[in-house]
Amino acid sequence: DADVTQTPRNRITKTGKRIMLECSQTKGHDRMYWYRQDPGLGLRLIYYSFDVKDINKGEISDGYSVSRQAQAKFSLSLESAIPNQTALYFCATSQKGQGAGELFFGEGSRLTVL
Amino acid sequence: DQQVKQNSPSLSVQEGRISILNCDYTNSMFDYFLWYKKYPAEGPTFLISISSIKDKNEDGRFTVFLNKSAKHLSLHIVPSQPGDSAVYFCAASNYGGSQGNLIFGKGTKLSVKP
Numbered sequence: 001d002a003d004v005t006q007t008p009r010n011r012i013t014k015t016g017k018r019i020m021l022e023c024s025q026t027k028g029h030d031r032m033y034w035y036r037q038d039p040g041l042g043l044r045l046i047y048y049s050f051d052v053k054d055i056n057k058g059e060i061s062d063g064y065s066v067s068r069q070a071q072a073k074f075s076l077s078l079e080s081a082i083p084n085q086t087a088l089y090f091c092a093t094s095q096k097g098q099g100a101g102e103l104f105f106g107e108g109s110r111l112t113v114l
Numbered sequence: 115d116q117q118v119k120q121n122s123p124s125l126s127v128q129e130g131r132i133s134i135l136n137c138d139y140t141n142s143m144f145d146y147f148l149w150y151k152k153y154p155a156e157g158p159t160f161l162i163s164i165s166s167i168k169d170k171n172e173d174g175r176f177t178v179f180l181n182k183s184a185k186h187l188s189l190h191i192v193p194s195q196p197g198d199s200a201v202y203f204c205a206a207s208n209y210g211g212s213q214g215n216l217i218f219g220k221g222t223k224l225s226v227k228p
Contacts, residue, residue, distance in 0.1 A: 004157070033214055042118075042203060042218040043158070058215065090157055094214040101146055101211040105157030 004106035019078040023091030032074035033092040081113040120219035133191040137204030146211035
């Protein structure tokens with residue numbers, strides 16, 4: 001079983017719909033992240049959380065919100081999806097302290113907004 | 115403006131030869147650098163890292179070189195194997211490796227031909 005699990009793996013939705021992408025981890029890490037990958041643009045940080053009561057905006061947080069329901073769960077929401085949010089979304093975790101830059105990624109959630 | 119640049123979208127190398135992937139950065143505050151490898155339909159996986167206090171770090175067939183004056187790093191793979199065929203992302207942090215808020219390059223697709 002994967003240490004970092006994302007659901008759904010694929011989703012097609014329409015403009016204006018609310019979408020939630022979920023992430024759960026069994027690594028016991030405190031830190032969780034949501035990144036977005038677009039073709040030719042690498043990965044960009046959307047939101048991150050260092051513990052259950054901590055939420056921080058990343059580079060491209062507009063149009064997104066997150067919830068850290070427990071140490072092991074971190075969900076990403078698109079309140080009203082738009083076509084330019086079509087992308088591959090990755091959840092990642094890391095340990096505290098030195099080595100926190102070594103991210104453990106899920107397999108990705110491909111979202112298509114029509 | 116891109117802070118981490120991978121100017122070669124693709125690289126093709128013969129099996130057994132050396133693969134050299136390059137990365138340039140513009141932010142002089144970056145003090146920790148990482149390489150991730152990504153296979154299709156999988157999340158990125160951590161490969162190797164280097165702190166700005168070093169100029170070389172080696173792990174088996176993988177060596178990362180850092181030239182701070184040139185703001186340049188490179189990943190050497192020797193010898194290259196067909197299983198190394200993947201997209202390689204360079205990433206940087208200005209938190210000394212203590213946080214997973216990374217800035218990624220666009221990636222270089224490496225093809226190792228038998």
